Structure formats: structure tokens, C-alpha cells
Amino acid sequence: MAKVHRTPDDRFAGLADYPFDPRYHLLSDGLRLHYVDEGPREATPVLMMHGEPSWSYLYRKMIGPVVEAGYRVIAPDLIGFGKSDKPTDKGAYTYAGHVAWMREWFEAMGLGNVILACQDWGSLVGLRLVTAMPDCFAGVVLSNGGLPAGQEPPPAFAKWRAFSKYSPVFPIGGILQRATTTELPDHVVAAYDAPYDTRASKAGARIFPSLVPLGENVEVPAQIEAWKVLETFDRPFTCCFSDGDPITRGGDAMFRERVPGARDNPLHRTLKGGHFIQEDDPEGFVGAILDTARRAGV
Template sequence: MSAVYRTPDDRFTGLPDFPFEPHYRELASGLRVHYIDEGPRDGRPVLMMHGEPSWCFLYRKMIPPVAAAGFRVLAPDLIGFGKSDKPTSKGDYTYARHVAWMQEWFEALDLRDVILACQDWGSLVGLRLVAAIPDRFAGVVLSNGGLPEGQDPPAAFAAWRRFSRWSPVFPIGGILQRATKRDLSPAEVAAYDAPFPTRASKAGARIFPSLVPLGPNEAVPDQKRAWAVLETFDKPFTCAFSNGDPITRGGDAAFRERVPGAAKGSHRTLKGGHFIQEDDPDGFVAAILDTARAAEQSQSG
């Protein structure tokens, strides 16, 4: 593996609405994963997984109400993002490697009966975890994401993939703003920029769109194997997509049709753009709590 960048702690001082204590776990590779761990340790875990090019700051409005409801909320930063370590070569990033890194972290914490809340790349990685270790999950809430298996990319995604690869500038905070309906404050935009002060620190963020298996991609066989497991997953599976995301609009249909647990999901349409955690955090939280209640009823029944 190439050089690894670790964002200095002082980049994260004074972030708005982000009072959470950092936690770290070192993987066998030597890479360090950062995660938030809030709420009672004996509460049912709710795993909030972020996407591209954000980090767990995205969930800052959702963590407190879910923790206050008695759940243990875990929000990790994917390798290459947030406070987690960042290999500086794009070649160090593969889809399979990301799944393996997060599965190693997940199993090191010995998480069980988990409710997964995921969006964007949080879905690409999180749903693969569900497929790899389904017995560890009690339910899923999916927003603005999916598990593509080689389909043609939507035009909006193809444009985003080209931009991420070729644009001479890659303003992370500005990208978040463009994919969010509400106006972010300057401090919020700066918080999304905070993990990425150098060009090399953005290697993961730059390469992620090219790793998505839309079109020919080495990950397609793994995706098809994962779908085969999801097609047997009968625990509550809720779709909570937004009404204003051009990239994932309509993406809930496949899950509703193919995942048995979707019959137990309290599906809803959230209001906002791609980064729904910024636009409709309350709606996303409600979907999580409803799904957790359905999981309890399922287990007690």
C-alpha cells in the first residue's frame, strides 16, 4: 500500500453540532478507522453508514435523537474519509477492499442485531455487509442508494463520474451543497472540507465513483452473489428515498420487488436531495425507529 494520510486533529476543532467523542480501531493492515459511538452500550446497535464524498458529520442531526431513544448509534468513517486513514494512491481503493475493511471493523466490535441505516456508498458497503453476515442484522433502512450489478449508469451519475475523474478541482463541501436542497452554512461546508486539506487526501473521494458497478465492472459477480442473499432476507427492510435525487430516483423499486423483508418495511418518501441527512433528518430518523420497532415485533413474534 502507498503512503497513508492521517488528517491532523486540529482540522476538526469547532465543527458545528458535532460534540461527539472520537473512537478508533486499528485494522490488521495498520489502517485506522474512526467512528462515533453514542447511546447506551447495551442498546440495539444502529449502524449509520455515510457515502461519497461525505463522512460521519453527515449524520450529526440524526445521532442524538436515535441515541436518546435508547439505541447504540455507531457512525464510522469509511477508509479514505473523515477522521479515518486515507491511502494516497487511487489504486489502493477497491470495492472489495472497502467491504473487507468495514467487515473487519464490524466484527471486531462484535455487533449483533443491528439496524443498518445507509445512503450512497454507505449502501454499497452496508448492503454487502448484510449479504456477508445476514445473521448479524435485524433490519435495514435504505435511502438514496443501492446495490448495482452492472446496469447502465444514469446520465446524472455518468456526469458525476466524469467530473470526479477529470475535474482539476474537487471541492468536497461545494459538492455536498450542490447535492443538498437546503443552504448549508459556511461552517457546515467547511466541516465537509475539513478531512481533505491536501490533493493526496482526496484520492478515495476521487476514485469512488469509478468503483461503482454501473456498467462493466470487476465487482459485478460479487454484487450478484450479494443480491442472491438479499433475495432471502426476510427481516424488516425499509426504503426511505427522497423525492428530489436525480441519481437514485426510482431505485427503491428493485428492493421492494426482490427483498422479502420489504413487505415488512414502513416505506416512505423523504423530502430533499441526494444527501437526505441534511434535508430531512427527522424523516430518516422516523424510518429508523419504525424499522427498529418492526424488528422487535418480528423477533418477539
């Protein structure tokens, strides 16, 4: 196995508004995956999946309200992010590998009747879980994400991909700040920086934009197959994209046209904010989740 970095626990001490007990699952290849698990174990699970370069801290404003509404909230950190282990070789990261890691964890958790809430890479991985195990999901809430399958990258994304690949500095917290319309307090910016105490620990965050299957990419055939499953998914599928994200703006149209559960769904809405809507409009995202769960009857 490639060299793996494990961020020291003291980097996460005293994070504001993130009081959740850490939980860990050891994957078959020895990597340790961290997740938040709050609320009654017997309740309907809401799976909140983060993107890049964030981690489960992104959902800190949403976990409590969804639990208070009677649900179990599970928020994992992707391998390479947050409190999960971080291979330091960029070559250790592939799209298929991430889907496999998360599927192994998901199956070990024994989850069913799940409402998926996802954004950014959380949708790239999360929607692949849905299409691999559609019977395990009662509904989907998608914000500022997608399931690309060989399209040409938007200009804003092409710039981001080049920055992540070539920039000599990669300030995670600063990147989150620039992709929100909310002015993040210094301690919040620091919390997004917390998982990355070494330059090498940012390998996953650095490589992720290059793994998105836009243009020619090894994962395009798998994406096409995943879309075939989505085109049969008739459970509630709600889009709640923001009005201020230059990368994903308009990306909901494809889902509303092609996914049966998204057609004639009265719950679609536009949220106020930038790319990381969990910071800019967490209440709106929570509302979409709860409405979708009710529509799904869970």
C-alpha cells in the same frame, strides 16, 4: 503499503453539532479507522453508514435523536474519508477492499442485532455486510442508494463520475451543497472540507464514483451473489428515498420487489430533499429508523 495521509486533529476542532468523542480501530494492515459510538453499550446498535464524498459528520443531526430513543448509534468513517486514514494512491481503493476493511472492523466490534441505516456508498458497503453476515442484522433502512450489479449508469451519474475523475478542482463541501436542497451554512460546508487538507488526501473521494459496479466491472459477480442473499432477507427492510435525487430516484422499486423484508412493508416512505437526505430531512430518516427498529422488535 501505499502512502497514507492522516488529517491533523486541529482540522476538526470546534465543529458545530458534532460533539462526539473520536474512537479508533487499527485494522490489520495498519490503517486507522475512526468511528462515533454513542449511547448505552448494551442497547440495540444502529449502524449509520455514510457515502461519498461525505463522512460521519453527515449524521450529526440524527445521532442524538436515535440515542435519545434508547439505541446505541455507531457511525464509522470509511477509509479515505473523515477522520479515518487516507491512502493517497487511488489504486489502493477497491470496492472489495472497502467491504473487507469494514467487515474486519464490524467483527472486531462484536456487533449483533443491528439496524443498518445507509445511503450512497454507505449502502454499497453496508448491504454487502448484510449479505455477508445476515444473522447480525435485525433490519435495514435504505435511502438514496442501492446495490448495483452491472446496470448502465444513469446520465446524472455518468456526468458525476466524469467530473470526479477529470475536474481540476474537487470542492468537497461545495459538492455536498449542490446535492442538497437545504442551503448549508458556511461552517457546515467547511466541516465537509475539513478532512481534506491536501490534494492527495482526496484520492478516495475522487476514485469512488469509478468503483461503482455499473456496466462492465470486476465486482459484478460478487454483487449478483449478494443479491441472492438479499432475496432471502426477510427482516424489516425499509426504503425512504428522497423526491429530489436525480441519481437514485426510483431505485427503491428493485428492493421492494425482490427483498422479502421489503414486500408488504408499510414503512416505506418518500422523504423531502436531494441526494444527501441527512441534511435535508434528518427527522424523516430518523423516523424510518425508529419505526423499522420497532417493527423488528428491537
